[in-house]
Every structure is written in structure tokens, then in C-alpha cells.
Amino acid sequence: MLAGAPAGEGLDAEALRVLDLLLAEAAHVPELRHRFLEALPYQLLGRATAILTAAADSGVIVLDH
Numbered sequence: 001m002l003a004g005a006p007a008g009e010g011l012d013a014e015a016l017r018v019l020d021l022l023l024a025e026a027a028h029v030p031e032l033r034h035r036f037l038e039a040l041p042y043q044l045l046g047r048a049t050a051i052l053t054a055a056a057d058s059g060v061i062v063l064d065h
Helices: 012-028 030-039 043-059
Strands: none
Touching: 012 030
């Protein structure tokens, strides 16, 4: 659940696709990474990192560090 979102609500499918695109591009474009980190609350980034780490640890996804 996102901070500020009512219980049981999160991002809809379209918002998740946009976030996925931004995260993917931010990894490759330093200017975008800086702007993305300024715009996105660090709490959300921390939660996304925790979710991705848990998914990688359980074998759901493979991270290419």
C-alpha cells in the first residue's frame, strides 16, 4: 500500500506500467534518474526496492545488477 492511499488500494495497472517504464529508463539516463529521485518520495522508492528484492529472493524475478 502506498503512503496516503486508503487501505486496500495501490497503483492501478496503467500507473504500474508507467512506473516500470520510468524505473527502467532511470537506470540508463543519469539526468532522468536525478529528476525521478527528486519527484518520487524516497519512501516509495524504498518500498519498491523491498518488493523487488523480495521477488528476486523468492525467484519470481531475476535482477541484473
